[in-house]
Amino acid sequence: MSDLLQVKDLSYKKNQKMILKDVNLNLSSGKIVALLGENGAGKTTLMRIIAGVAKNYRGEVNLEGSTKEAERKAKLSFTDGLTGFSDSTKIKDVVKFYAIIFQDFDENEFTELRKFMKLDPEMKLSQLSRGMREKLIIALTFARKADLYLLDEPFGGIDAMARKKIINSIILWKEEKATILISDHFVNEISSLLDEVVVVKDHTVLEHKSADDIRQNHKSIEEYYESFYADEDDE
Amino acid sequence: MEFKDNIPIYLQIEQYLYRQIALGKMKAGEKIPSVRKLALELTVNVNTVQRALQQMNDQGILYTKRGEGNFVTEDIELLAKTKQTLIDNQLDEFVQNMAKLGVERDSLVTVLEKYLKESEE
Numbered sequence: 436m437s438d439l440l441q442v443k444d445l446s447y448k449k450n451q452k453m454i455l456k457d458v459n460l461n462l463s464s465g466k467i468v469a470l471l472g473e474n475g476a477g478k479t480t481l482m483r484i485i486a487g488v489a490k491n492y493r494g495e496v497n498l499e500g501s502t503k504e505a506e507r508k509a510k511l512s513f514t515d516g517l518t519g520f521s522d523s524t525k526i527k528d529v530v531k532f533y534a535i536i537f538q539d540f541d542e543n544e545f546t547e548l549r550k551f552m553k554l555d556p557e558m559k560l561s562q563l564s565r566g567m568r569e570k571l572i573i574a575l576t577f578a579r580k581a582d583l584y585l586l587d588e589p590f591g592g593i594d595a596m597a598r599k600k601i602i603n604s605i606i607l608w609k610e611e612k613a614t615i616l617i618s619d620h621f622v623n624e625i626s627s628l629l630d631e632v633v634v635v636k637d638h639t640v641l642e643h644k645s646a647d648d649i650r651q652n653h654k655s656i657e658e659y660y661e662s663f664y665a666d667e668d669d670e
Numbered sequence: 671m672e673f674k675d676n677i678p679i680y681l682q683i684e685q686y687l688y689r690q691i692a693l694g695k696m697k698a699g700e701k702i703p704s705v706r707k708l709a710l711e712l713t714v715n716v717n718t719v720q721r722a723l724q725q726m727n728d729q730g731i732l733y734t735k736r737g738e739g740n741f742v743t744e745d746i747e748l749l750a751k752t753k754q755t756l757i758d759n760q761l762d763e764f765v766q767n768m769a770k771l772g773v774e775r776d777s778l779v780t781v782l783e784k785y786l787k788e789s790e791e
Contacts, residue, residue, distance in 0.1 A: 467715050606709050606716065627673050628715050647678040655675035 439464040439583060439614050440485065445494035447480060454480045456638045458494070462614055464582060467605070467628050470618040471660050472635030478618040481635065482585045485616075486513035498583060509538070512581040514572050514589060522561035526554060526571060537579050545578035548608065552600055566597030573601050577608045584615045590624055598624060626656040636663055671712050679714055683722035686712070691731065691742055692753040699744045702732065 438461055445458040455477045462468060472478045483489035485496055487504035498507045520529055526549075533540045549556065552570040563571065569589055576584060590598050605628065609615055617625060622632075629646040641663060649659045673682050690696045702708075705723065709716045723740055726732040731752055732740045743749065765778065773781055 465717065467717075602713060603710060606713070607706065609716070611716075623675075626675050627679055627713055630715060630717055647680070650676055650678045653676045657675065 441497040443495040445492055447492040453638055458640050460640050464612045464614050466614045466630040468616050468631040468633060469629050470616055470633050471622055473620055476635045477638050478635050479587055482587050482618060486585055511583040512576045512579040513585040514576050514587050520560055524560050526558050527556040533575055539580040541578055545574060548574035548577055566593040569593050570597055570600060573604055582613055586617045588618050622656050622660050632656060634663055679718045680721040683719060684725060688752060688756060692756050696742050698742055698749060700742050702740050704739055
């Protein structure tokens with residue numbers, strides 16, 4: 436299990452406001468890892484920095500020897516919210532764009548994923564429900580051949596069937612040495628999948644533990660996660 | 671299959687497979703489903719299935735044929751022993767639960783006999 440990603444003494448401010456402070460995190464290859472934290476804890480920012488999208492941070496992010504943002508971007512696959520496309524864009528045109536932008540984008544693989552997710556390539560983005568949109572994002576993300584996949588809240592506001600599809604696609608499409616980091620503020624739906632759990636709170640990574648170590652102490656992942664917020668219920 | 675989240679998943683997968691074997695759903699000498707298929711069926715990580723299968727290989731209840739997958743042992747004695755362990759585990763749980771309800775060990779047999787007789791009628 437080699438080290439895939441090293442985040443060292445990372446701090447990030449935006450408009451004078453501290454978003455992340457002294458974050459340290461190491462991920463090895465071949466794992467499914469949850470990035471847990473409340474909304475606003477800094478999960479998305481941390482993912483965006485790892486992905487090379489957010490810049491001007493302090494500290495170092497090293498992905499298999501690459502510390503430059505552009506190099507990292509090419510090596511990892513990050514769920515993009517499809518924000519750059521107009522509503523009238525068809526799925527097949529989004530795919531064309533991905534195939535041009537990302538050298539590691541495999542159109543055959545995407546077709547497999549698209550069929551699995553039951554998405555019609557002729558559909559326009561404006562016609563997609565929230566669940567379908569999320570399934571498209573996941574299909575686009577997994578159609579790239581990367582060693583690290585960053586899924587930013589893939590289960591937000593979608594129905595149980597779409598969730599099941601996405602979970603199954605993770606099991607089916609994850610290659611052995613690839614690592615998948617999934618951010619969420621609710622752990623139950625993915626807890627049986629996890630190798631490791633990373634808790635983000637108070638603008639930093641508070642703890643990083645193996646799921647089995649947590650369960651070995653007869654604690655569920657949910658109890659473990661909630662224990663970080665226990666003291667706040669009294670306020 | 672629903673897993674308890676406060677017990678390591680690989681242990682629960684082992685228990686699940688032991689049960690499948692004891693119930694005869696997976697028979698001696700038969701190939702068990704592939705790692706990925708099991709992972710999908712149980713909604714768990716491929717790594718976790720591999721860990722469970724590795725342990726069962728170490729215990730001898732499964733064996734691996736290179737490039738073909740995992741098979742249930744043909745060792746009938748070992749299979750019988752495995753089944754007995756499952757029975758013992760169930761009985762153990764039963765005895766403990768009854769004790770919590772105030773039925774002590776020496777009255778267990780009487781209580782059970784009475785129950786079996788009544789439920790037959």
